[in-house]
Amino acid sequence: MTKTGNNEIYSTEEKALCLSGKGVTKVFGSGDKKCIAVNNVNFKFHEGEFVSIVGESGSGKTTLSKILLGLLNPTDGEIFFKGEPRDISSIKKRKEYWKGTQAIFQDPFSSFNIFNKIDTVLLDCLKMRGVKRSDKQEQVRLMTEACNFVNLKFAELTNKYPFELSGGQMQRLMIARIFLLKPKILIADEPTSMIDACSRATILDMLLKLREEIGMTIIFITHDIGLAYYISDSVYIMEHGKIVESGLADEVILNPKAAYTKRLINDVPKIHEAWDLDTV
């Protein structure tokens, strides 16, 4: 049992498995140029769980997120979706998987098609969700509801292009997309690293609200262990493609066992404890 950022008591004991992996490995290149980006990784993500994958640049966390999203195939190992082996061998099956698995990426500026207006972006989501094209009223109602959820005004956004918004607003628009699609799994790859601390608080708050509203599993990729501690139920720490420590956020971050986890915590500036700059 653990307490999360929004003060709820969380337990994985009674939750069903949503996504899990056994011996997942991804190798790029061969021979001298062989690079093992993800090395024999095992994980279990439960329904409604907020889980963070933490590591430095080059630790393999983005490669793992691409495997989870189905954008990359693992070289070895298997991924299970709701207890069954995940099958995304054909385009049709992959599209079906993506209905339930969505992502928010690091750079909001390159997440949108710059030729599409914001209403087109949101209408595409409604199309994926199966809302009838003829039902204009329902379309506007749903888009307005999604924009309200992220504190944006739909009336002000119509006829605008995504690049006319600020970074924080764009990332909120991404969350509005997720709100419309209501996936079972959300993979958020460093969604707050390119926006300021104030907008970051808003985005984190909205992710927690999304989880509460839709009950989705959120996989949060970050290099900031402070963020992971604040927001997640459980954390996986990755170093050189391997999971070196995992468990409930409170246990891992307040009582770390692995030397790498200790170092990551030590590298983050703090306000109540001294920041040891000598150990770099």
Add this chain to the structure above:
Amino acid sequence: MTTPMLEVKGLSTKYVTRFKENVYAVDNVSLSLEEGQSLGIAGESGCGKSTLALSLMGYYFPPLHYMKGDIIVDGKNISGLAPDEVRRSILGNEIAYIPQSAMNALNPTQKIINFIEDVIHAHNPDMSKMEIYQLAAERFETLGLSADVLKMHSVELSGGMKQRTVIAVSTILSPKVLIADEPSSALDVTSQKMVIKMFRELMDKGFIKSMIFITHELPLLYNVTDRIMVMYAGRIVESGTAEEMVFDPVHPYSKGLMNSIIVPESGVRDNKLTAIPGTPPNLKKPPSGCRFAARCRLATDECRKSEPKVQHFGSNRNYRCRLTEAQLREEHSND
């Protein structure tokens, strides 16, 4: 009394857009920076931090325009100097500037030593290549960077290494003031720590005499700087020591910013993050009265009508609000 390394009095600058609209990005900013002191500037995106950094150098080129105010570097007023004169005599040896994403500015076809030669030759054309190499190698070794880096191209360096190299190149002439604009935002936590350690070494070893550090990461400012100024809509709304600003902010905007701090310390999960609602105002037409009024829960009609004056308390605390310190503290205690 010693002369401050940098003194700014009532500086105002603006951008002029291609539609001839004025954007008042820095409005009546005053600050003072003593030798050995580091000053942090905090605030949201779009509040004028980076424009202030550019304005402080006294090097204006369109769309940025100087309006009024004085910039005094070690007793010398540079605000009236022509851009060419600023470039020749101020930039690099009096004031050095590290912009955001500086590491991406390195020309990939040039070796690192070539950048250093460019910087030194701009101010001291008689220095030989051998002398420059010796100076650079010694400086790099002192700062914990290998002298081999000098012979490398930027593409051979990692992100953190590139950023540290840019800092070493920018400070090679031992400037009196270093202005670093979000120097560690694009780096992971470990590289960020190495960059911060380097800034501290530069100060300790006297390679820079004072520093202005701009970031929205408050825990970082708290650990790096002596004083913090909070900026909103082109104006300084509060200033004080790093300790005072993080643990005892008075202005409602500073208070809101401090509520967004996330650190891996026990108890952090019990505090709910509170974001400041709304967005900063459009500086083409700054609102009359207090610029923060539209987002402030304490705002009254009076705040929207009349401009708040700067109030002072304690040894050197300043804030811009109509309410008294006691009234603000009482409101914060009710939160």
